[in-house]
Amino acid sequence: MTNAEIAKLLRHVAAAYIIKDESKYHFQVVAYQKAADAIENSTSEVKDLAHENRLESLPGVGPSIRGYLEELVKNNSVEHFNKVLSNVPEAMFPLLDIPSFGPKKAFKLVNYFELGDKKTVIEDVKKLALKGEIAKLDGFGDKSQADMLQAIGEFELGVNKTSRMVLPFASEIADKLIEYLEKSSDVKKVFPLGSLRRKKETIGDVDVAVATNKPKEVLDYFVSYPLKERILEKGDATASILISGGKHIDLMVQPPEAFGSLLQHFTGSKEHNIKLREYALKKGLSLSEYGIKRKEKDDKLEQYDDEVKFYHALGLDWIPPEIRENQGEIELAASHKLPKLLELKDIKGDFHLHSSFPIEPSHDMGVDTMETMIEKAHSLGYDYLGFSEHNPSQSKHTAKQVYEILKKRSNKIEQLNKSNKSIRVISLLETDIMPNGDLAIDNSSLDLLDATLVSIHSVFSMSKVEMTKRVIKGLSHPKARILTHPTGRLLNQRPGYELDWREIFAFCKSEKKILEINAFPSRLDLSDSLVKQAIDHGIKLVINTDSHAVDQMSLMRYGVDVARRGWATRDDILNAQEYNTMIKWLLP
DNA sequence: GCCGTTTTCGGCCCGACTGTTTTCAGTCG
Numbered sequence: 001m002t003n004a005e006i007a008k009l010l011r012h013v014a015a016a017y018i019i020k021d022e023s024k025y026h027f028q029v030v031a032y033q034k035a036a037d038a039i040e041n042s043t044s045e046v047k048d049l050a051h052e053n054r055l056e057s058l059p060g061v062g063p064s065i066r067g068y069l070e071e072l073v074k075n076n077s078v079e080h081f082n083k084v085l086s087n088v089p090e091a092m093f094p095l096l097d098i099p100s101f102g103p104k105k106a107f108k109l110v111n112y113f114e115l116g117d118k119k120t121v122i123e124d125v126k127k128l129a130l131k132g133e134i135a136k137l138d139g140f141g142d143k144s145q146a147d148m149l150q151a152i153g154e155f156e157l158g159v160n161k162t163s164r165m166v167l168p169f170a171s172e173i174a175d176k177l178i179e180y181l182e183k184s185s186d187v188k189k190v191f192p193l194g195s196l197r198r199k200k201e202t203i204g205d206v207d208v209a210v211a212t213n214k215p216k217e218v219l220d221y222f223v224s225y226p227l228k229e230r231i232l233e234k235g236d237a238t239a240s241i242l243i244s245g246g247k248h249i250d251l252m253v254q255p256p257e258a259f260g261s262l263l264q265h266f267t268g269s270k271e272h273n274i275k276l277r278e279y280a281l282k283k284g285l286s287l288s289e290y291g292i293k294r295k296e297k298d299d300k301l302e303q304y305d306d307e308v309k310f311y312h313a314l315g316l317d318w319i320p321p322e323i324r325e326n327q328g329e330i331e332l333a334a335s336h337k338l339p340k341l342l343e344l345k346d347i348k349g350d351f352h353l354h355s356s357f358p359i360e361p362s363h364d365m366g367v368d369t370m371e372t373m374i375e376k377a378h379s380l381g382y383d384y385l386g387f388s389e390h391n392p393s394q395s396k397h398t399a400k401q402v403y404e405i406l407k408k409r410s411n412k413i414e415q416l417n418k419s420n421k422s423i424r425v426i427s428l429l430e431t432d433i434m435p436n437g438d439l440a441i442d443n444s445s446l447d448l449l450d451a452t453l454v455s456i457h458s459v460f461s462m463s464k465v466e467m468t469k470r471v472i473k474g475l476s477h478p479k480a481r482i483l484t485h486p487t488g489r490l491l492n493q494r495p496g497y498e499l500d501w502r503e504i505f506a507f508c509k510s511e512k513k514i515l516e517i518n519a520f521p522s523r524l525d526l527s528d529s530l531v532k533q534a535i536d537h538g539i540k541l542v543i544n545t546d547s548h549a550v551d552q553m554s555l556m557r558y559g560v561d562v563a564r565r566g567w568a569t570r571d572d573i574l575n576a577q578e579y580n581t582m583i584k585w586l587l588p
Numbered sequence: 589g590c591c592g593t594t595t596t597c598g599g600c601c602c603g604a605c606t607g608t609t610t611t612c613a614g615t616c617g
Binding site for chain 2: 025026027028029030031032034035059060061062063064065099100101102103104105138139140141143144147194205207233234235236237238240250252265266268270273274275276277278279280281282283286287288289290331334335
């Protein structure tokens with residue numbers, strides 16, 4: 001079972017408890033929903049966590065739910081869940097996938113109209129609504145019946161199922177909207193928040209906050225955004241619109257004097273905010289987007305125009321948005337022990353660059369010359385770079401021909417280093433790891449290089465055990481120093497292959513091998529959570545752009561975002577080091 | 589059912605918005 005399926009199952013259990021007796025089971029409901037959230041957000045599979053005995057590392061998973069999850073992984077079913085679920089009609093569950101349908105509404109409909117078939121229940125509800133039957137029910141009316149049809153219609157079109165956007169795509173949507181909002185003189189400040197501010201690799205909804213003294217005017221202006229398809233809701237402090245492609249944009253407004261608390265609230269994550277409010281509550285403080293209420297002062301509201309002051313008022317250091325995920329950051333902020341996260345300006349080089357040098361590669365070539373890329377590196381303030389074109393194709397060349405091509409390239413790089421003193425050029429390559437674990441070129445050719453990056457570009461469909469063996473064998477070659485795009489995933493396109501990370505981490509640690517964070521926006525692997533695990537294992541990382549064109553060298557910031565979300569400091573990152581330190585790590 | 593800088597027992601985040609209602613229930617983030 002996938003994490004998404006498991007999370008859904010837990011939500012169904014929570015829904016069943018709500019129907020059974022909401023007040024009696026209120027805290028079980030909350031607990032199951034919290035656990036479902038954690039599993040949905042986890043980038044480790046529950047299956048793997050269970051095998052590694054790490055299920056309780058998920059916040060919200062305690063002894064009971066851990067036990068049930070272990071049972072689920074082992075038997076594919078859980079006795080306790082089945083018992084709870086057997087008390088409610090199963091036909092209500094498909095309705096819960098439709099936005100605006102919750103357990104109460106779904107149960108009421110299924111129960112009253114005696115809908116028994118979970119395969120047809122959505123169609124059945126639609127027919128009843130079209131006949132006007134639902135509006136007659138207690139607690140329903142014409143408007144809610146019409147809304148229901150709208151929701152079902154959009155659900156069937158897949159409007160709400162659209163995949164999450166990669167970060168640059170969401171940024172573009174936000175930038176356009178912000179440009180529009182800034183044209184209004186009532187808008188004092190405007191910021192993209194939510195997962196966009198936390199720099200998550202993919203973004204669901206676009207969240208934007210505005211500081212204004214005229215909330216009504218700003219909200220009116222917002223909902224008349226030209227790219228709007230439909231207004232989802234609009235109140236005194238928030239509004240939501242739908243734009244084409246089924247993307248939601250949420251806007252929140254506050255006066256400038258409360259903007260700090262609004263930033264904090266709307267940046268999230270939900271898990272961070274819940275934990276933060278629980279933490280504050282123990283100190284007699286109640287937090288909201290409006291500010292802080294102190295029990296000892298009769299719940300008088302204190303406003304904060306600035307987010308730093310808001311955190312300080314709780315006795316906490318300001319927490320960078322990228323790590324607000326309830327991973328222990330609140331405790332560390334309280335003891336003033338938060339790590340100093342890596343910054344873009346710390347980056348001094350890039351080791352994954354595909355130039356247009358005619359290397360006759362096995363995969364795609366770069367489009368810009370080495371000289372152009374060096375010039376760009378200079379303008380980015382780098383001290384060094386490494387060229388790492390794909391190895392010459394094996395099928396089209398003899399070993400001797402491969403050697404000759406690489407010999408020419410070595411000479412070229414030697415020349416570049418002589419003529420260009422400001423940027424040091426390292427001679428690298430991106431060499432394929434073949435299915436049997438051998439590298440794609442022979443030792444005499446590899447000896448021409450300072451070192452090589454290695455990666456998987458073919459035969460992805462191997463078992464986890466086989467793939468782990470393959471990667472470790474490839475990485476074992478003394479010239480192999482960096483494993484590039486270590487999971488092979490393409491966001492929204494393919495999931496990547498599976499590796500036994502505990503084995504990979506142990507190997508990299510003992511053999512001093514380096515893992516790449518690939519900054520290309522559709523890759524971004526290692527993922528944030530694997531970065532954190534790698535760092536906990538004491539492994540060094542490198543952030544590379546994998547540029548095939550000179551403009552792509554500016555994508556470095558997306559890799560830095562991932563590193564920050566994985567709690568990386570400057571000390572963890574190879575290409576954030578001075579040349580002399582870097583070269584000792586890279587070529588030990 | 590989870591969790592610990594007041595606790596291994598006794599608490600449990602905080603609010604917005606909509607529709608159907610005359611003060612609230614349900615859903616969402």
